[in-house]
Amino acid sequence: xxxxxxxxxxxxxxxxxxxxxxxxxxxxxxxxxxxxxxxxxxxxxxxxxxxxxxxxxxxxxxxxxxxxxxxxxxxxxxxxxxxxxxxxxxxxxxxxxxxxxxxxxxxxxxxxxxxxxxxxxxxxxxxxxxxxxxxxxxxxxxxxxxxxxxxxxxxxxxxxxxxxxxxxxxxxxxxxxxxxxxxxxxxx
Amino acid sequence: xxxxxxxxxxxxxxxxxxxxxxxxxxxxxxxxxxxxxxxxxxxxxxxxxxxxxxxxxxxxxxxxxxxxxxxxxxxxxxxxxxxxxxxxxxxxxxxxxxxxxxxxxxxxxxxxxxxxxxxxxxxxxxxxxxxxxxxxxxxxxxxxxxxxxxxxxxxxxxxxxxxxxxxxxxxxxxxxxxxxxxxxxxxxxxxxxxxxxxxxxxxxxxxxxxxxxxxxxxxxxxxxxxxxxxxxxxxxxxxxxxxxxxxxxxxxxxxxxxxxxxxxxxxxxxxxxxxxxxxxxxxxxxxxxxxxxxxxxxxxxxxxxxxxxxxxx
Numbered sequence: 001x002x003x004x005x006x007x008x009x010x011x012x013x014x015x016x017x018x019x020x021x022x023x024x025x026x027x028x029x030x031x032x033x034x035x036x037x038x039x040x041x042x043x044x045x046x047x048x049x050x051x052x053x054x055x056x057x058x059x060x061x062x063x064x065x066x067x068x069x070x071x072x073x074x075x076x077x078x079x080x081x082x083x084x085x086x087x088x089x090x091x092x093x094x095x096x097x098x099x100x101x102x103x104x105x106x107x108x109x110x111x112x113x114x115x116x117x118x119x120x121x122x123x124x125x126x127x128x129x130x131x132x133x134x135x136x137x138x139x140x141x142x143x144x145x146x147x148x149x150x151x152x153x154x155x156x157x158x159x160x161x162x163x164x165x166x167x168x169x170x171x172x173x174x175x176x177x178x179x180x181x182x183x184x185x186x187x188x
Numbered sequence: 189x190x191x192x193x194x195x196x197x198x199x200x201x202x203x204x205x206x207x208x209x210x211x212x213x214x215x216x217x218x219x220x221x222x223x224x225x226x227x228x229x230x231x232x233x234x235x236x237x238x239x240x241x242x243x244x245x246x247x248x249x250x251x252x253x254x255x256x257x258x259x260x261x262x263x264x265x266x267x268x269x270x271x272x273x274x275x276x277x278x279x280x281x282x283x284x285x286x287x288x289x290x291x292x293x294x295x296x297x298x299x300x301x302x303x304x305x306x307x308x309x310x311x312x313x314x315x316x317x318x319x320x321x322x323x324x325x326x327x328x329x330x331x332x333x334x335x336x337x338x339x340x341x342x343x344x345x346x347x348x349x350x351x352x353x354x355x356x357x358x359x360x361x362x363x364x365x366x367x368x369x370x371x372x373x374x375x376x377x378x379x380x381x382x383x384x385x386x387x388x389x390x391x392x393x394x395x396x397x398x399x400x401x402x403x404x405x406x407x408x409x410x411x412x413x414x415x416x417x418x419x420x421x422x423x424x425x426x427x428x429x430x431x432x433x434x435x436x437x438x439x440x441x442x443x444x445x446x447x448x449x450x451x452x453x454x455x456x457x458x459x460x461x462x463x464x465x466x467x468x469x470x471x472x473x474x475x476x477x478x479x480x481x482x483x484x485x486x487x488x489x490x491x492x493x494x495x496x497x498x499x500x501x
Contacts, residue, residue, distance in 0.1 A: 042235070046242040047315050047324075049443050054318040082206045089213070089224075090231045093318045096217025096224040101210040108203055144320040147218055152366065156319030156387070 032183035033068040033076050033175075037061050037084040045091040052163055054092060055156075058099055059164035061088055062136065063171045065103050066129050069110035070117045072179060081107045095143035102136035122172075130165040137161040222352075228316075229325070229354040236313045236327045236357055305417070307450040308332050313357060322365040322387060323348075325357050326447055334358050337415045339450045345421040345438030346370070346410060347447060358449065363391050363422070364441055372422055372435075374400075375407035383408065383422065383435055389442065390434035393425065402433040417452045 028035075040060045044053045061084060068076035085100030092099065109132060110117065117125050141157040181187070217224050232239075258265055293299075310326035317323055328334055340347040340360045348368060352359040361368055368385035372393070379400035385391045393402055402425040412418030423437040 043242070045235075045314055046239045047312050047444075048243060048246060049315070053315065078203045078206055082209070085210070090228055093228070093316045093321050093323065095214070095320075096221065097210055097213030097215075098217075101207065101214055104203065104207050104210055108207070140319070143214065143218070147221070148320075148366065150366075152320060153387070160319055 026185040029183050029187070030075050030185045031080070032178065033064050034080045034084050037064050038087050041084075041088050041091050052159070054094070055160040055163045056167070057088060057092055058094075058137075058140075058160055059133075059167050060171070061085075061099065061103060062106055062133055062164055063129075063168045064175070065106050066110050066132070066168075067172050067175045069107045070114055070125070071175075073111050073114070075183060075185070076107070078104070078107060078111075094140055095147060098140045098143050099136075102139060106132055106136070126165070126168060129168060130161075133164040134158075134161040137164070225352055225359075226354075229352055229357060229359060232314055232316070232325045233354045233357045236325075239313045240311065240327070303453070305450045305452045306333070307448045308334060309446060309448045310358070311446060312444045316359060317362075317365075320366065320387060322362040322368075322385065322441070323351070324360050324362065324444055324447070326360055326449065327356055328358055328449065330356050332356075332358070333451060334449050335451065339416065339420065339452065340447050341420065341450065342439045342444060342447055344440065345423060347439045347441070347444065349416075350449060360447065360449070362441055363435075363437060363439075364389055370422070371411040371413045371416060372408050373411040373418070374402050374425065375409060376403050377401070377406065380411055390426070390428070390436060393433040393435060396433075408435050415452065417450075 037060065041057050044057045044060075065076060065081055065084070069081075081103050082100070085103040088099050088103070089096060109128075113128075117128070137157040137160045138154065140160075141152070141154050145152050175183075178184075213224075294301075308328050310328035312324045313327045314325040316325050326340070334350055334353060336350055336353060338350040340350060346363060348360045348362040348365070349370075350358050351361045363370055363383065363385055364387065365385045366387045368383075368391070370383045370391075372381055372383045373379070374381060374396070377400045379397050379402070381396035381402065382394045383391045384394050393408075396402055404425060404427055406425050408422040408425060410416050410418055410420040410422060421438050423435040423439075425433050426436045428434050
């Protein structure tokens with residue numbers, strides 16, 4: 001396992017008192033990735049009429065799970081991924097279970113390959129993520145085809161995968177900053 | 189509470205268990221999709237007021253932008269509106285004359301007036317579409333009488349049909365959805381066709397007669413069949429490529445706001461049972477004395493029935 005990049009200056013011999021406020025603060029910071037997925041999912045299910053809203057729901061969820069499972073699994077445990085996936089299933093209209101299943105697969109790959117992912121560079125990690133996003137989108141497409149009993153166009157799935165891969169660098173920049181600041185339980 | 193070893197085992201086992209649950213949900217979605225859809229509809233019902241509150245600022249911004257755009261170009265906008273008004277006055281006169289003539293003709297033909305459909309107006313609370321579906325959720329309030337199969341229209345034309353019903357919310361499958369099939373009539377060629385959605389904004393025209401190809405620009409209306417009333421405006425024919433006619437919908441499918449759902453009841457044209465295809469009712473078990481002729485019992489035909497039931501001699 002890879003040691004998480006914590007903030008050493010806060011691990012001094014004299015720890016602050018674990019008051020209720022401090023505990024709540026730490027809990028909220030630790031739950032920040034899950035809250036991010038849930039809030040984005042609910043917001044993107046509103047009728048704003050923006051192009052690609054539904055695809056963005058998938059993209060944001062997969063990107064968030066991949067980043068936090070690879071970098072700080074404590075903030076994104078498997079049960080939280082499952083809960084976020086359920087919320088996503090309720091507030092989306094794709095084939096039931098597909099996104100939930102793929103979020104768990106993404107979590108499994110990222111958390112088990114943490115060591116390897118920390119050794120390779122960002123671009124290589126991004127490529128692996130791209131392959132996962134593409135496979136997940138095609139899995140969704142296959143389920144839709146199976147349910148409709150017809151061969152539908154794979155273009156919407158490709159668009160979803162492209163959107164997911166495209167937003168990942170910006171999101172990971174946000175998460176790198178968040179991991180040090182607002183989503184860091186050690187700073188509570 | 190648990191030992192370290194037990195905790196490690198639990199932490200390793202939880203992901204496979206959750207994946208198995210997810211697979212179960214996938215299978216449930218394939219086998220019993222309506223169960224999942226009803227859960228989604230209940231969630232949308234609960235969040236309908238929140239969705240409305242979320243889009244209010246966006247609506248205000250769009251209204252301000254429209255006003256601002258109009259204010260910066262008042263002179264040209266006025267000229268355009270004057271021209272449009274002139275054209276509309278002409279069409280108003282034509283419409284009044286045609287309505288009067290239509291009334292006279294209906295009177296002379298003793299035309300039976302059609303029943304006025306009941307309708308309910310709702311606001312789109314959520315776009316329920318995705319990469320492979322085109323649907324919207326409408327907030328129609330509590331105590332509505334909307335039924336599955338009712339017809340949804342916006343100010344310009346046909347949008348789709350109601351597929352699922354919730355306490356406050358109904359789901360409308362748009363005409364552009366891949367699962368949508370609407371029987372239509374072409375106004376000029378008078379040919380019937382099926383308008384099939386393909387997840388693009390322009391549904392395709394299928395199954396039109398080969399000697400009556402759709403004409404570019406002709407009007408497309410619904411054909412009265414089953415619960416679908418006839419004569420509802422749908423759109424116009426357009427050829428994306430030779431031999432590939434599509435419908436340009438009158439309704440603005442990209443930006444839906446206020447939608448009316450019409451209940452035409454059972455007014456749709458349903459053909460009576462064809463002769464020869466009427467289901468034969470099973471004769472009840474009756475006591476027939478041996479040797480008695482069937483015509484004496486049924487009143488027509490010929491033939492002798494030895495015994496139809498457990499009669500006593």
